Amino acid sequence: MARHVLVPVDDSEPARAALEHAIEWVPADRVTVVHAIDDLEADYAGVVSENDEPAFFAAVRETAAEYERSVETTVVEGGGAADAILEYVDEADIDAIVMGSEGKAGVSRMLLGSVAEAVTRRAEVPVTIVP
DSSP states (O other): OOOEEEEEOOSSHHHHHHHHHHHHHSOOSEEEEEEEEEHHHHHHHOOOOTTSOOTTHHHHHHHHHHTTOOOEEEEEEESSHHHHHHHHHHHTTOOEEEEESOOOOSHHHHHHOOHHHHHHHHOSSOEEEEO
């Protein structure tokens, strides 16, 4: 059975650690890296839309290449980052999620809550949290 692993990322050290963990330690035929943006964040912070690609995706591909792997990348947008991630999990037939323990900090995180916690509580697939 093919395994499809999802790695939600932002441009943070925990996200990079989660990506490396997924690529190196999780047996998977497919690894998809997703950057989830909240509709509110996109509207007010000028964050990329689904048609754009974050600059850090180049570093994501370089990291995968270091492990002689390839990854798929995508951007999803929703009413909240956790909601967007979980919707993608359902749509893309994801078998497991590997994500960093925390990403953004500051006011945005206080307003939106912990994405990792929300995904872990609500996901219907196994979730690995990487510190």
